[in-house]
Amino acid sequence: MDAAEVRRIRENMERAEARRLQPHFIAAFFLEAFKRLGGSMREREPKRYEITHVPAVIRNRDRILGAREGVLQRYERVTFEKERISIPGKPPAAFICPGHPLLDATIDAVLEPERDLLKRGAILVSTDDPGETPRTLFYVEHAIQDARTDRSGNRRVASRQLQFVEIDADGQAHTAGYAPYLDYRPLHEDEHTLVAQLLEEQWLQRDLADQALRYVISELVPRHFDEVRRRKEESVTKTLAPR
Numbered sequence: 001m002d003a004a005e006v007r008r009i010r011e012n013m014e015r016a017e018a019r020r021l022q023p024h025f026i027a028a029f030f031l032e033a034f035k036r037l038g039g040s041m042r043e044r045e046p047k048r049y050e051i052t053h054v055p056a057v058i059r060n061r062d063r064i065l066g067a068r069e070g071v072l073q074r075y076e077r078v079t080f081e082k083e084r085i086s087i088p089g090k091p092p093a094a095f096i097c098p099g100h101p102l103l104d105a106t107i108d109a110v111l112e113p114e115r116d117l118l119k120r121g122a123i124l125v126s127t128d129d130p131g132e133t134p135r136t137l138f139y140v141e142h143a144i145q146d147a148r149t150d151r152s153g154n155r156r157v158a159s160r161q162l163q164f165v166e167i168d169a170d171g172q173a174h175t176a177g178y179a180p181y182l183d184y185r186p187l188h189e190d191e192h193t194l195v196a197q198l199l200e201e202q203w204l205q206r207d208l209a210d211q212a213l214r215y216v217i218s219e220l221v222p223r224h225f226d227e228v229r230r231r232k233e234e235s236v237t238k239t240l241a242p243r
Contacts, residue, residue, distance in 0.1 A: 022097070027080040030096060030103060033110050034058075044077065048084055048093050051075040054102070061112070062105035071101050078102070099160075123195055124184035134198050135168045137176060138212040142221055144228045159228045163220050165212045169203050173215040 027047070034041060038055035054073050062071040077093035079085060085093050096103050111118070124137075141162045145155040164176040187195065198204075 023080045026097065026103065030080070030106060033106050037106065037109055041078075045087060045090060046084075047081055048077050048079045048087070048090070051078055057109050058102070058105045061109040062101055065101070065104060065108060069101050071105050075102070123187055123199075124181070125187060125191070126180075126184055128183050133169055134195075134201070134204070135166050136204070136208050136212075137180065138165045138167070138209060139163070140165060140212065140216045140220075142216060142224065144225055158232070159224065161220075161224050163216060165215055165220075167208050167211060169201070171203065171206075171211070173211060175220065 031041075034051075037057055038053075039051065039058065040053040041049045041051040044050045052074055054071060054075075059071050059073070075094050076091045078096050079093040080096050082095060082097075085095050087093075094100070094102070098104075139162060141160065143157045143160040146158045148156040150156055164178070164180050165173055166176040166180075167173045
């Protein structure tokens with residue numbers, strides 16, 4: 001087994017681990033965000049919820065996004081765990097996961113007024129790194145589109161990925177894994193003065209966001225495209241194979 005194969009297996013394992021954690025984090029985010037945006041929901045069975053009111057701010061974001069399946073004004077049941085979609089004697093639940101229009105519209109409604117704040121960034125501490133050298137972390141979302149179009153005439157997204165890129169003081173960019181922020185914590189009160197002078201370092205004054213974007217375009221997007229193409233070609237081959 002060569003190094004490339006080992007790396008691929010490791011990346012698949014990391015991706016599987018990130019996906020395994022997703023339902024908990026998606027539920028925690030959605031429940032808080034939906035409440036803040038004015039939505040009404042209540043737990044009817046363990047980890048199954050009835051949504052009695054989807055606020056206009058979320059429905060309006062859905063219209064802007066132009067998803068194929070529109071956001072409803074209410075949902076009899078929703079859940080964040082696949083195994084809880086069907087329960088004997090209870091209504092089936094809509095599975096809220098990445099790609100569901102209700103979740104996508106909620107995320108967009110939260111992001112829209114805070115985009116400037118996100119661009120400013122934050123200072124976090126990596127609990128796994130005992131060193132004192134700063135580094136920058138960027139997240140970049142990119143998508144592969146196909147020739148199909150949605151109800152708004154936009155090309156459909158065949159695959160979407162959220163990538164994390166780190167750039168160190170030497171200007172070297174590299175991928176940072178699938179959820180590096182889970183091991184980060186906010187600064188303690190007595191640490192603010194310690195990092196203040198670090199923010200004045202010359203390398204942090206460069207256009208690091210542009211460098212991160214160039215790295216994604218040259219390194220990560222081609223890999224993503226190859227993965228999608230290989231998956232689609234395999235699906236087409238199986239469909240066309242005689243039976």
